Amino acid sequence: MQRSIQEIKRQLEKTSSPKDPFIKELQSDSRKGVQTLLEGFMKRIEKEKQKKAQFKKLSSYERYYRKQGYRAIAGIDEAGRGPIAGPVVASAVILSEKAYIPGLNDSKQLSEAKREELFELIHNSAIAIGVGMIHSNEIDEINIYWAAQKAMLDAVQHLEQQPDFLLIDAMPLTTPYPSESIIKGDAKSISIAAASIVAKVTRDRYMIQLEQKFPGYGFDKHKGYGTAEHIEAIRRLGLISEHRRSFAPTMDFL
Template sequence: MKTKTIKDISEMLKTVVSKEDPLFKILEMDERKGVQNLLNQWNKQQEVKEMNRKKFDQMMKYETKIKQQGFKYIAGIDEVGRGPLAGPVIAAAVILPEHFYLEGLNDSKQLSEKKRDEFYTIIMKEAVAVGTGIITAQEIDKVNIYEATKKAMIAAISDLQTMPDYCLIDAMKLTIPIPQTAIIKGDASSVSIAAASVVAKVTRDRLMKRYADEYPNYLFDKNMGYGTNEHIQAIQKYGPCSIHRKTFAPIKNYI
């Protein structure tokens, strides 16, 4: 083993999943400091993996309980965009497959943009079904943001290729003919809702970046429509554009 370089051993350790692996046992006897540092790093990585697995299993408690009652297709539903001054509110509904595991999945707000994009790709590829619902700023102004959010969620459920027989919803109760549970902070408590939060967030962010090209004065690719200082200043200077929510303060003050 001493003929192997530290770089070689680093690559070899990527295939080790247990301390009982013969390779790990051999490396433990390698006295080189570089090798021992690699083993320490491996141990720390395994601790993180174990912690992430426990958190994931905890976030599966709602899905596990519901499946034990005989339900098969459980949809997690979440929205993004209730607070911004511009752009739509977007909801997503996601039905995950049996034995799905995605290490680190969490409320999309707790993830980096890079990690959200990575998770989005995996969810879209592996999910049984994904649906989205988009309610425009104009519709939000007509019905108010609370009703618009419910409409987006119902639209997301209707958009699913496979209809759910149970819905887990982030903090909302919907008028639908499907059994449901509303969960406060569901995007951090349920794997299915967390997956929906990622899909909704990435979908909306990408749409707002396209709007940034159409309305460059408002820096939508930076603020995603939220009321940052720069965004407020742009509204004061240029007035609201067509995707601004005219009933929201302070925009209604400039009309």
């Protein structure tokens, strides 16, 4: 008895290999609807193959250092160096050797919805996550470079498990742990990419809450960056404690 199109569709959703006997059976089915479903299945398999290849490529640093004997490898990155309001946030993430989170990439290359999705996946599969947050008053005191570095060190200290190696996005850190700083590391290492997403989402959520506390500035939209809307809001409402007074153009309103 010939399978219905709906039965075939349901079965394909459960099938993960193009070598499955069921696929061979469909290849000999001349119905146009079946061949359309089969074509869609093959495209899905190819897309998943590409995701796995990309994930493997982004795991090269982790694989290299695991071969050197390191196990708890923490990726570190920060978010929020450029805005004129809000904190700089850093994250340290230790992923398990078996972790597979397709789609991991530099947080700046991802949509807000995708970052939120990956944020949850990272929290579900990470061995440990640490977050550091340095606020505007301290940023003004020590400058943004040192504030970002301090946030990274705080993130490492807040890890639930001690790392034995650090992969850091660009910035060198002085720590008791061996480390490597990687230029544009959030696009080259899964651990740094995961930290990038955690830092970005954590900071974005903070800024959304800030808009509820200080309505009218648009923090939920521009996240503290110096957009025309933000500058106009400062003109209307004035500066708040979250504004970085040492940054241009904020200092023009002092």
